[in-house]
Amino acid sequence: MEINQISAGVLNVGYVEYGPVNGWPVFLCHGFPYDVHAYEGAASLLADAGAHVFVPFQRGYGSTSFLRPDTLRSGEQAALGYDLLALMDALKIEKAIVAGYDWGGRAACIVSALWPERVTALVSGNSYNIQDIANAMEPATPELEASFWYQYYFHSERGRRGLEKDRRAIAYLLWKMWSPTWTFNDEVFETTAAAFDNKDFVDVVIHSYRHRYGLVQGDPAFEAIEKALSQQPAITVPSITIDGDTDGVCKSTAAHAGKFTGPHQHRIFTDAGHNLPQERPELWAQAVLDTRKM
Numbered sequence: 001m002e003i004n005q006i007s008a009g010v011l012n013v014g015y016v017e018y019g020p021v022n023g024w025p026v027f028l029c030h031g032f033p034y035d036v037h038a039y040e041g042a043a044s045l046l047a048d049a050g051a052h053v054f055v056p057f058q059r060g061y062g063s064t065s066f067l068r069p070d071t072l073r074s075g076e077q078a079a080l081g082y083d084l085l086a087l088m089d090a091l092k093i094e095k096a097i098v099a100g101y102d103w104g105g106r107a108a109c110i111v112s113a114l115w116p117e118r119v120t121a122l123v124s125g126n127s128y129n130i131q132d133i134a135n136a137m138e139p140a141t142p143e144l145e146a147s148f149w150y151q152y153y154f155h156s157e158r159g160r161r162g163l164e165k166d167r168r169a170i171a172y173l174l175w176k177m178w179s180p181t182w183t184f185n186d187e188v189f190e191t192t193a194a195a196f197d198n199k200d201f202v203d204v205v206i207h208s209y210r211h212r213y214g215l216v217q218g219d220p221a222f223e224a225i226e227k228a229l230s231q232q233p234a235i236t237v238p239s240i241t242i243d244g245d246t247d248g249v250c251k252s253t254a255a256h257a258g259k260f261t262g263p264h265q266h267r268i269f270t271d272a273g274h275n276l277p278q279e280r281p282e283l284w285a286q287a288v289l290d291t292r293k294m
Contacts, residue, residue: 031102075208101125
């Protein structure tokens, strides 16, 4: 896998490219705690279908680095959306299909909601991924609260130290908990886990899981974007949203349908957990292809 680098916004972004340079553009965005390898299968299938696919490392992962030492290592949702838009600008891609899950789904949803003129269509794992930070302290069901243990752990300095000390063990446990029917081996995990050695990984992850609960301030550079997101904007572009029926952290998100005011389908991947594109690459690629007919 060849990693390319490009300066985009506040980052030097590492990304993998698939398919013909004159193909129809697609951006595939990974989540926490995963990396670009989640899309190897789906991206290859899309490339075979004529897509020009870009798969970036999120801030804090792999070879993506900050251009300046004084930039806040923010993991807030506005930063993720900004990073995706900045990458599209740097690559001179005017309009594309954007797709992702977890953090990557959040980035794709944000660009689709705030800059719909830049988006041909959206594929989003777990549907409407834009956080409602103003209401983040409202409790969920006990079952859902239990699945968020890692988020509450990261709110404490004990959790920060735990992530610094053994990020691989935490990520491995989450993979097992979130995708109980996915049989992956140690080689598959280690291939991705190398991306967590990024020097900014811990800072970005901790900031992300604190900011979404209003526990830390965001980057002032993204204040306007966060203000727009606080309105919980509808997504108007053609969209396919997906849940895995064995997802151990995000339960059914079919109720998010009202946030999608354009053409919209919701799909369930059978025997799939949270890491949808890596567990079901054929179905993920098909969802991207199907958005072109909407």
